[in-house]
Amino acid sequence: MFLDIEAHAKTVHKIRTLKQKHNVVMLGHNYMEPLVFGLSEKEEQGDSLGLSMYASKTEAPYLIFNGVPFMAETAKILNPSKTVLVADKTAGCSLADNYGAEDVKELKALYPGVPVMIYVNSYADAKAESDICCTSANAAHIAKMMPGDTIIFVPDILFAQNLEEELNKDNTARGAICEVHEKFTLDDLLGIRESFEIPKGHPCRKLYAHWECRPNVLKEADFYGSTSQIMKDIAERVAANQLERAFVASECELTSNLAQEFPEVQFWTACSVRCSHMAQVSLGKIAKILEAIDQNADLGEYEITLSPEVIDKARTPIERMLEASV
Structure with missing residues (x-):
């Protein structure tokens, strides 16, 4: 890690300088590599929804979301007047890429009247066709609140199976699997x-x-949950001096960041299990965004844009989720 910092010192310095100069909020997802994750202040770090909610509280004109585009779309939906930027608009997601608005419409036609709960790992047009959104942290809570004994949960098939086992509620799952x-x-x-x-x-x-x-896998684990729930449990155990060794079955950079935050814990990781899409976000690409801002250049290569209609429709299931989570 020390060698990485030394090798990229000039780029990191440039990013930090331009970030401050232009009052840029830089949202860092937990799955970013440590050097990228460390560009964000503590309050700018977290999961995709938490970061989007944080962004809505700031007056900063520019939001750079160090994550993949569906995350930045959620930030745009909650902050429509702000300029939301991502380092690589081609970075995808095996869940979001394989399930869209037309797929949701098809399920709604097959099961009329059954509420549709969509995972936050989806694009704005798919959210716009759904009844309520959820994250991995609040999915079980929101599913319990849905009327009737059956829900449609998309797009994560494995997550749907886990919810069905967790809750006494049938669910109709269609979609994809997190790679x-x-x-x-x-x-x-x-x-x-x-x-x-x-x-x-x-x-x-x-x-x-x-x-x-x-x-x-969940049944074998000592603890399972969302990224934020896992991090919270680790933090609480560390504070109570009750964690000396841990393995996290998730994206390996999450463990890299946890290891930096909690050096007293011996973390083991599966280094081969990385999200190739998240890995497309690099220091060099982030620096180019800030250089474009500094030069008042065209930001189209990086800017997330959504139609007013999609923003209005997609905002409803997100706001319903936020209300249900209070």
Whole structure:
């Protein structure tokens, strides 16, 4: 890490200088590599929805979202008057890319009257056709509030299966699978327990898994939840001096950032399990955005734009989620 900082010192300095000069809010998703994640202040770091909500409270004219475009779209929906920028508009998501507005319409036609709950990992046009949005942190809570015994949950099939097991409610799932979290198998977790000496039930050694993993992976984990819930549990255990070793079945850069925040914990990670889309966000690309702002150049290559109609329609399921989460 020290060598990385030394090698990129000039770029990091330029980014920080221009960020301050132009009063730019730089939102850093938890899955960003440490050097990129560290460009954001503590209050600018978090999961996609938390960052979008934070952005709505600032007066800064420019928001740079260090994440993938669907995240920046949510920020734009909640902050329509602000300029929202991403380092690489081609960075996708295996969930969002494979499930769109027409897919939601088709399901609604097949199951008329059944409420549609859409995961935040989706594009604005798909959100616009749904009844309510959710994150991995509040999905179970919101699902319990839905009328009737059946819901349509899209687009994450594995997450839907996990919710169905967690709740006494049927769900109709269509969509895709997170290409990162699906890589973790039960055999992987059993091997991790043995190799890294994290036996089940150990008071100070824990194996964590994200909601988007396979159902049998969640059952094997000591704790499962959203990124923010996992981080909260780790922070609380560290504060109570009850965590000495941990493995997190999620994107490996999350563990990299956790290791920096909690150096007293020995973290193990699966370095091969990375989100290739998130990895498209780099220091060099972020610097180019800020240089364009500084030169008053065209920002079209980076700017997230949505039609007023999509913003209005997509805002409703997001606001319903926020109201239900209070």
